[in-house]
Amino acid sequence: MEAKKRKSSDDEGEGAISYFPDDLLCHILSFLPTRAAASTSLLSKRWRRLFTLIPTSLDLDDSVFLPRDRPKECRRTSFMDFVNRLLALQSDSHIPTTKFSLRCHKGVDENLVEDWIHKALIRGATDLSLVLLFPSCGYTLPSCIFFYSQNLVKLKLGAGILGLVDSFKTHRPDFIFTKLKTLHLDSIDLGPFDPGFALLLSKCPVLEELIINNANWYQWDPTSVSTPSLKRLTFDCAHNLSKLKEGKLAQAYEYPPADISLTFYYGTWAPSTVSFDTPNLLYLDYSDFVANNYKLVKLDSLVEARLDLGLNGTHVYARDHLGYQIERDATNLIMGIHNVQTLHISSDTLELIDYTFDDLNDDVVMYFQVISDFCKTVPVFHKLNHLSIETDDERGWQALPLLLINCPSLQSLVFHGLHHSLTDGCGNACNCIPPSSSSSSSCLTTCPVKVLKILDFGATCGEMSLVEHFLKKLPRLEQVVIVLHSDSSQGEDADIFEVSEALEMAPRASPYCKLEVVHY
Template sequence: MDDNSKDVINSLPDNLLCHILSNLSTKEAALTSLLSKRWRYLFAFVPNLDFNAFSSLQPETVLQDQTSFIDFVDRVLKLRGKDHINKFSLKCGDGIQDEDVFPWILNALRHGVSDLALHVSPSLVYWLPSKVFASKTLVRLKIGPKDGPRIKLRNVCLPKLKTLNLDSVVFEEGEIGFAKLLSGCPLLEELSLLNLSWDYWDSCSVSSKILKRLTLCCSYCGGNPKSVSFDTPNVVYFEYSDNIARKYPQMNFDSLVEASICTRMTNDQKANARYVSDVDEETEMVGNAMNLLMGICSVKTLYLSCDTLETLSFCCQAIPVFNNLTHLTIESHPELGWESLPNLLKNCPNLETLTFQGLLHKATERCGDVCLCHGLKNSLSCLSSSPVKLLKILKIGETNDDDNKEIEIEQVKNFLEKMPNLEQLIIYYNTSNENDLVEVSSQLEMVPAVASLKCKIQVISDNLSLSSTLPSS
């Protein structure tokens, strides 16, 4: 740094310098204390505090071990006095006790913190102070990571909270505690609950007229929720991962634009499952995904996991029409079939972009007419009426098995031969050898009868790419 640069920076007012330092972690900002007397304590008055015990940047005079980390945090908070705190971020693990962390959190709450992010282990803090959920200033609250601290929800009062992200939260009162949380956040627009455990709940209901983004990912367990309802008319983004419920009595997603669905069956359900076409009046499906799909059928962008494809084969009597769907992503797995995929594609009349995350799947007699598992290459296919213009295929060649690679390439050829509206095919091939890209592209260009003569092929891998246009003959 030259003298002119130093003069320009030093001429700035303290509040502007603090604003600049707030873009750094507190440890990084602390290094500026070595510049001059003016900078000695300036870092302690930034509006955003970011304490990270795992940071690799450890000034010799600030952080040598966990003890010095505790001393550092205590010192910064003491220097600030009564100054307002805008954001308080804390990351620490074993070696620091509750009696250290609790005062830091309560200090931030007393000084009007609006953005609180806590990344602490359960051995560090088993139960967080209840005052975290009784703040009149919090706008954003994030608590994690997985298997992080437990939370006892008593009186929830977060009148300004708009964003809430919780990982591995435990609700002492089950669905009652969950309802208490929602009712205590009247302005909540974004809710993310990860690794939620509700296998002992009778039911769950998410009801909010304000929510715009909802992520509900439940940890795997041996049971199924009996009833799950969503009355969230203004949600535009919905991510849902859980064992398939016995019923979904209410599904209100009037504003939904994008959804990611991962429903799965338990081992007991899989043992008793029957394909939907085999279910009669004397038998029942092991779960019911019909209302779930009906509730999200107005979506424009949809991601379905491989487990969801399996669930639909056994737990959905009829797949609804997705009139608004333009982007669909399908995840595949070598041990799970594509039985539900043909009917799904038939009911997406305006689909423009179709993405496959892998093509390998379990070959069964009910695979339908999307694949080549049972020699259906020359048969009529739902692909023949597909409106898809852009086809993306990811994770090709990941198994390093020549037979699997051949199966994948033959499936791609099947798409080219059947899909009449394709304008672009993009293949993400797992290789660092450019010759592999050339070989795959050449094989696809030699497909004798393509359904769309205007389709352009692009084969990509890491920083390698090869583009070509299919011949018009």
């Protein structure tokens, strides 16, 4: 009887979906984009009611309202009207808002934005994402955050300048994010000094994950990440790194201006002093220019680390073309990651490693070099069992022999490509330069690696020869996996059989080694 009434009602649409129970329809609507799900409320009275019953996750982006043919002529009144109607529609619902994501540009009323955020917070939002691209390139935290964010667990702030110190002082100096566990700052300028950032972290006593992308912290002195509860830290300055690695800024001048000191001129884009006071951190992803020094490093619990530490383009220019030297010391940073079990290093980081031998103690001493030696010693990585290395044909492998020697428990070794520039030092780990009769031993013969994986393999003669070298020297290999790249020298459809057959015939130090060649 109920089905007949529903079918004959003028308020209901026809079709099989009209017979679906409310719970199932709400579940289906929860997978749709916010704008598409909201549009179903126009179908009938039943659909209008259903939309208010969906566990609310609002993803609002004014760019979807831009007409493709005339985007510059679009006024964002349609977007503002849509959000106002949407929030009004849900005002009578007892279903809480779980996530509120807002991305908007010039033309959206800033007062309305704060009102939207306020409504989301009082409805219990636990996940708040704000990317407010206003013309002023800066905004302060809305005051409602300091009064209604008791349920906030995840917060993302994107773009602009945050007046954090003034915001906290003005609204509630004693305010803290009592439940905030994840904080994501993307392209945020926290100001020229560290106190704003340190103050923000001090307001997050249970923070477990911190993600910082494209942060401008080069003017801070010192720079510090100090959060005892933190378990995951991602610090990525790749945006600035990619610009300055090219050295375009330095190459614009033949020499620094006479009225600017060398340290200031060539140190502007690199952090001065960096500290990591994070004793419970388990995961670190650190991409930046190498700092002058690392004053305090507490990473006792670290399990996995990703390092992409490059040279400032102006430093490279000063070294290679002007003969200047600027000292760096990363000893504390490298000592601080000695407990890691998994380590990923970029080609830039690998190139920074150099080494000498201490003839008196027969100990290996490793040096990381940024214009001058900047890491005085490196510990043995006793717990390291997985090492992943990115390679580049412009970066050397002179550090690889000692790196392998200092990993006595290494089980898995992954190369992202087999590219590197020729140096005298890399001959110990590869066969590019034939070893002299006085030093015919190889670091590979004592390497405990059991699994060797090579990604982006191009099957060139040099790469094939290098794999044969690994097979011949590594005594404990049990598995070798080679992933062919689609742009290999043998064509887009490189013949797996030919590569496998050629390598199967190579002599092996380990009788238990199995070879597998697959496509990318």
